Amino acid sequence: MIRIAVVDDEKAMRDMVCKCIKQTMKEDEKESIEILEYTSGESFLEQVKNGELFDILFTDIQMSEMDGMELGKKIREAHSKMYIVFITSYAEYAVESYMIEAYQYILKQDMEYRLPDVARRLIDKISLDSRQYRMIKIGEGQIKLYYKDIIYIYKAKGGKYVTYRTSAGEYRERITLRQVYEELGSKMFVMVERGYIVNMKHIYKVLGDTIYLEDNCQVKISRAKLAEVKKEINLYWGN
Incomplete structure (x- = not known):
């Protein structure tokens, strides 16, 4: 089972991210990929601290409480192997996302064509790892x-x-x-x-x-x- 977390405080953006991920999924993968949505970094972090395991995290950077960068740092400290993908409207966060060792950094205006490709590559990579x-x-x-x-x-x-x-x-x-x-x-x-x-x-x-x-x-x-x-x-x- 591949577990994907989508963290954003705006429902419309969570819906868009989930839609982009789902459109890359093959028919025989739908039972083996789970997408869970979280409205804040705090709620996702709490689940992780309680033992929930995830393979991929898609998170907005600008959120009303804990921002995506802070969430990424906390996740990276505890789970070095989780793939982190940042989504934002502002290009100036690119350097900081690199320091957190994020897998990708996606601008919202590019999301519809970039996110499906990133999601597909990550799903393929994790699937291959599970077979080796x-x-x-x-x-x-x-x-x-x-x-x-x-x-x-x-x-x-x-x-x-x-x-x-x-x-x-x-x-x-x-x-x-x-x-x-x-x-x-x-x-x-x-x-x-x-x-x-x-x-x-x-x-x-x-x-x-x-x-x-x-x-x-x-x-x-x-x-x-x-x-x-x-x-x-x-x-x-x-x-």
Whole structure:
């Protein structure tokens, strides 16, 4: 289920945003996409604090109480993976929306032709993420690890097990790192040195030969692969 929140204190604008989203939905997606409307940033934030999970947030910036920028900052602090799309009449908010790492910034006068395209790309992206996973044996059972949740994968020198680092914890599998890399078969991952595979989705900074990832993780890039790895990261970010 893909959950989309629309936050605006004007009903006419909420209706317009919902209409733009719905016109991009395919017939077989209508049961798997839920759109919820909120009249204020406070009411949406309360739901999030109560444990409600959302994939995408479309929010107006100018609202009578909490504005969209403040809402975006609070959401970004608590839920780094939620896609945020700002909607406004004023172009001067573009720089601030970039600082909050908003996915898109849409001017209201462009909404009817831009918002459907943005919504479609996000729905496709989230749908693809939900289909990409790896089954890991845990004792006598198995666990499904979604690619998007893997921060990095490593194998200690001389070790028999590969370890998958995720925000929920670590999982181990007896397999070679090279075999894991080949079986993943995704451009999301890059091998940064013989013992580490990094998920580029979780990189927020590269400084010198060090990759900085979510959950305060740091991984060194080998000198031999430095130029190649930085090129792959730049290509991934560009896409």
